[in-house]
Amino acid sequence: MSAIDQMRQAVRASLEVRGLTKAYSSEVSVGPISFDVREGEFFSLLGPSGCGKTTTLRCIAGFERPTGGEILLGGARLDTVPAHRRDLGLVFQSHALFPHLTVAENVGFGLSVRKVEAAERRRRVADALALVGLADLGSRWPQQISGGQQQRVALARSLVLRPPLLLLDEPLSSLDLKLRQQMREELRRLQKQLGQTTVFVTHDQTEALAMSDRLAVLSGGRIEQIGTPEQIYRRPTTRFVAGFIGQANILDATIAVRGDDGVAGLRVAGPDGVVLRVRLGEGSGAVPPPGSAAAAVIRPEDVVLGDDGPDAENTFRAQVRDIEYLGEDTQVTLEAPGLPPLLASFKTTRTASARLAARGSGTLRVRIDAADIHLIPG
Amino acid sequence: MINALSRRSMLLAASGGAAALTAGGIGNAQAQAGRPFTWAATGGTWGATLDRVFVEPFARANRLQVLHAAQLESIATSKLLASCGSAPFDVTNGPQSDADLLNDARCLDALDPGVVRSLGDVYPQALEGNFYAAFNILLFGMAWNTREAAQPTSFRDLALARYRGRVAIPAYGWYGMPWLHAFNKELGGDEDNITPGIQAVADIVRRNRAVIVENADHGSRLMESGEVVIMPYWNGRTARLQAARVPAAFELVPNTVSVGSGFSIPRGSPYARQAQELVQLTLDPARQLEFTRWSLYPPSNRSVILPPELEGIRIPPGALERTARLDWKKVNDHRSRYLERWNREVLNA
Amino acid sequence: MRPTSISSRVEGGAPAPRPPRGAAGDAPSARVWLSGPYVVLLLVALVVPLAHLGAISIFTHHPRLMFVAEPTLENYARLLQPYYLEVLVRTLRIGLVTTLCCMVLGVPLAYWLARCGPTALGIGLFLLVMPMMVSTVVRAFGWMIILGRNGVINQISVGLGFERWLFVMNTETAVVIALVQICLPLLVLPTLASIERIPRSLEEAAANLGASPVQLFRRVILPLAAPGIASGAVLAFLVAIGVVVTPALMGGRGSRMIGNEIYDQLITALNWPFASAMAIALIAIVLGAVIASRAAAAAAERFRREAARRRASAGGA
Structure with missing residues (x-):
């Protein structure tokens, strides 16, 4: 069985978000938000800043405690599980690579805290680095590689754990335009290859339309519309969506x-x-x-x-x-x-x-x- | 040291210059010195009373601006040693041992009998050479609790088993050093052979679990609270405990330490003449009586007649002859070595 | 963002980017002149007094003249006596225990302060720093009131019908307790500064990758905050081994530290050469501690890098 086939087996789970709310104060709140992400689907949360997309993602990742509603992964409650036991992949806008660890150590971090045996860990780290095209850079420090390479390391660091769900928090917005387009294609190719269920948060409509199987457009803490890129573009259901997209x-x-x-x-x-x-x-x-x-x-x-x-x-x-x-x-x-x-x-x-x-x-x-x-x- | 020399010569040059400038005028000492008349003494109530009884009248009479350099006597002494000949103080208040040390290092001026006229009235035990005259008699004998202890006959009583856990001894850096020498003499040792004293004190610490008294206030608290019932202590301080209705008494046991407190004059003071006058003032019977009323230490001037209410602190005739005769020069020679032995053998006991 | 202190430490092979230079810095002569006042201050306030101290330490003690300029090694030889070695060992032991206690208490406290809200940080810093403005004598008296034989704790205990049980005053433990309070801010402040520079996203990333709070602390916070913790620990240690008042007031007659010996020789015995020799020895220990901690940090870093490289190449990447 190839490494990719092994990964494929693990990385399919559906996500359900039901009536998720998060109140920060009496004036500022998000939700209720509900949406489903199907197995293997690339799903985007699109909206301007402050629309609630990042809050939703952080609730899924476990960094924020929702005020109400529930989140299910593969049918099981996720919102009651502490962040470090959710086993989700997450790629940050800032990459968030550990500066005191080499590229290989960064990628192996999750395996290491799970006490995966060293030989197996080395093999899987090497596979993951090969997957993102950085097979030769394992011994480098994060500061020694380019922004695009850092982004791939962050991706490999998540994928190596074969997460049932991959969360991407504006991962491309720190890259320059050319690199962004290239990474967009690569990310999408990889996601399709792995059949990785993915939730992608972005404020860039082009990105969302280009990459997503389906997307949700958010505004003011609510979902305006959920649909395929074509539906969202051709048949917007609200004035906001019509104005925001294109x-x-x-x-x-x-x-x-x-x-x-x-x-x-x-x-x-x-x-x-x-x-x-x-x-x-x-x-x-x-x-x-x-x-x-x-x-x-x-x-x-x-x-x-x-x-x-x-x-x-x-x-x-x-x-x-x-x-x-x-x-x-x-x-x-x-x-x-x-x-x-x-x-x-x-x-x-x-x-x-x-x-x-x-x-x-x-x-x-x-x-x-x-x-x-x-x-x-x- | 070159440093001290240059500072001194600069000071001389400066005062000489100032003198030249004011040669035709009034020639005020203050202007020549470039600093107020500075007297070194410990702070607290002791320093304040010295100020009230001696320094203030002196300053008024001489129309001098004065400055109290408040610090521990031993610190003032080390400063004087370090700046011999160009001292930052014009008089310094301390015990004989320090004055003796300073004199040996030739850091003191002799007292001028022409100005310090009362030298002849002072108990000989309160005098040290021609450079020091105490204004009172400080006796470091035995203080005891009249209810819980028996009248002591010797410093050896500190070792009595019935006082276990209820005795105290002075810290070396407080008055432990002279007391150690005095006790040592009692035990047959002398300044060059401290072993009997060290062993006995270590024994008191080990067997009778003696508390180490860090300063006079600490000692008073221990006696007041009854935590300690017998310890080497001051006559005046014990008298003050009595005045505060603490059941305490002072015993002038053999080899009691007699030190006294007096002013000596550092060499090179720009106020040399005024300093002599201040020392004379401290020997004045009326002033001494005034100080005694507060301190309850007997005056050093034999001509002072104590009023009836102070009769209790009067020194019995011949009593001072029973005090220890310490060779301060030798005591000072052994300061450092004996401190080491004290720390090692007494404190580690 | 990457914390600057970390990047400069980790950058290794790649040359660290130089900070941009101001116009004044462009001419080398200007730079030299700018450092002039500091060099003068250093000379006057540090080098000259230290040289003076070093000179006195090899002079011969004289009971009346304090010292005569006859060179001798006797003052240092005296330090090798078992008594002084014991004092030295006790001083270092108290310093180490104090530093360790400060780390155990201080690092979590620094982490909490770095991650709490601005109000809590303000209050916390105030509470932490305020005691530094109170003299150590007053603080020692405060401890006596709490820990003494008839102290608050024992009185409460007696009031509740129990026995007196706390007899910590006048022991080495009491010295350490008081010293921890004195040194804690010295450890917390640099540690706090280095933790504040660790982006929160690193903690979230670690949690997301499955690190439990303990693993997160050990594998991410501690290594990244290590420079701050190390400098705080060195500060705490240096202050702890140099104290005089605290062991005098809190310790028993058997808890004397090197500072007490120096004070006594200087003030009570007027033996400046021996006091200077002890001071020089203390300074040497302090310098040794600083150099050793630096060397240890560098060696640990080299070892870690070496290990990482070996693992990477063994992984066949």
Whole structure:
């Protein structure tokens, strides 16, 4: 059996967090928070600082005592177990390597306190270091290796114990951009290879979307939405999620007409607000009754510019207020009668740029596909 | 030492310069010295009473600014030895042994009989050469509890088995050193052969579990509390215990130590003349009586007539002849070696 | 963040980064001048008096002149007598026991202070440091009131209908008790400073990796706080072996320490050469202790590194 196969066996457990609360004072509290992490899943807790994601992670790790709720690992209560008996893996943002121990001693620390016999310990340390690609650095001191290498040592130090659950506390945010992307891929590859159940805490949405099987978006101590990256991005359920993840035009509106098969007419708020045609897809729920408030979420990339095709649904003439070149993408701010300012973006290709330039001083035709408009409660 | 020499010559130069500056003027000693008249003595009530009875009237009469350098007598003595000839003090208060040591090291001025006129009235036992005159008679004999102990006849009584656990002896650094020599004489030893004394004291410590008395207050507390019923102690202190209605009495046993307390004048004092006047003041009968009223130590001036209420502390005629005759020079010669033997053989007993 | 004291100790092979230099430090001559006042102070306040002391220690004692400048080794030879060796051994024993007691009490206390809230830290530091402002004489009297034959503890005991049982006054134990109180802050303060520099995340990491509180303390806190504990222990030891008042007041006639002998020879016997020889011997012991502790720390570190390297290479990494 290979080392990785051996590790695979141990590192699958499901996590359930049920009604977790943590009160710091009468004003500051987190929760209740509930979510499940499936066996082998890469699950992220995403949110701005102070949203409760780190508190949740520290409650799982056992560094904070929850005020209420329970945490179960593989069906067994975890929150009553002291931190040092939880057997979870944890990688800190600061790496938290022991400066008085060599790389190998750091990785072997958990085995050593468990009194694992020396030969076995050496073998497993060597395997773990090989796993993260640092086979040759065992005798170095933490201060002698780079930040990225320190990060891998921290990871190996956790993985060597074959934890049923790996907790990652913003492990990439102390690395520079290039290294971060590389580590992101490596971490994800390793996690998949091992089938390691992982909870990843981050404030970086790109990281969360790129790496997670599923993620929870937190705000103000509560979970806003749990879903796959695609669900979170395409079908946000709250205004916070829509605004926090990527960029979005959020248009306050009321339901004007309700048709069949998720088709509806939406009157945009404001004087002379236009009516947008909306076609909700599978899994987006039912259209609320006419007259109820709703908000339309339109991603900038779904606002199609200069489309010369036949007049179709949701087509306007708009004026370009601002153009921003972001390299790969170009962003424009548009103004159309009956609509608030709209953000649109497109790939900076030759044809698209030419089309934008060709508008002269006049207006531009803009179209939004009815299926690209997503409704959230108003 | 070069250091001392240079300091001294600098001091001389400085005072000479000052004298030249004020040559045409009043020539005030204060200005020449560059410091107030400084007297060294132990602090506490002893120092305060010296100040009240002797120093204050002296300062008033001479219109001098005075400074009390309060410190243990032995510390003042070592400072004087270290700065022989340019002493930081103008007079120093202490026992004969220290004065003798300082004189041997030629660190003292002789007393001037022209100024210190009362020398002839003083008990000879209170005098030491021509450099020291005690203003009172300090006798270190035996104090005993009149209810729980019998009148002692000798220092040997400390070894009596019936006093086990209830005797005390003085620490060497307090008055243990002269007492050791006195007791040693009683036992047939002399200053050069301390063995009989050391052995006897060690025996008292070992067999009778003697408490080591660190200072006079410590001794008074032991007598007051009844923890100790017999010990070598001061006549005056015992009299004060009596005044406080403690059932204590003082016995002038053979070879009682007679020391006295007096002022001597360090060599090189810029206030040499004033210092002589202060010593004379301490021998003045009226002043001595004043001090005795507080200390209850008999005056050294034989012409003092004690009032009836002080009759009890009067020294009986011929009593001083029974006190130990110690060769202070030899006592001082053996200070260090005997301390070592004391620590090793008595304290480790 | 890495504690600086640790990094400089552990960095080893890799050259430790030099601290940035200020403009004044760039010219070597300027640096030399800046150290001038310190050198002068060192000379005047330390080197000259020490040389003086050393000179007196080889002079011949003279009962009246204190000493004459005839070189002799007799003062040192006298120190080799069994009595003084016994005093020396007792002094070192009291110093070591005191230091050990300070470590046992002080290191957990320092850990607690380093990890408690700012209010508790303030109160704790105040309680720890305040007794340092009280004279040792007064503190010794305080102990007498508590520990004496008729002290508070025995009186309470008698009041409760028991016998007197505490007869610790005038023993070496009493000296150690009083010395521990005197030396404890000296050990706690440097230890506290070094524990405060250990990031909490290291403790969390250790706990997460399965270290029990005891293992955490032994494997993470102690090694990382070792420089602070060591300097605190050296301080405590040095103060403990140099005291005079505490053994005089707390100890019995048989608990004399080297400080008492020096005091007595200096003040009572006026034997400055012998007192100086004892002082020089004490200073030599102190220096020896400092050098030995440094060497021991360095040797332990070398040994540990060597062992780590051997283990790593034996692991076939």
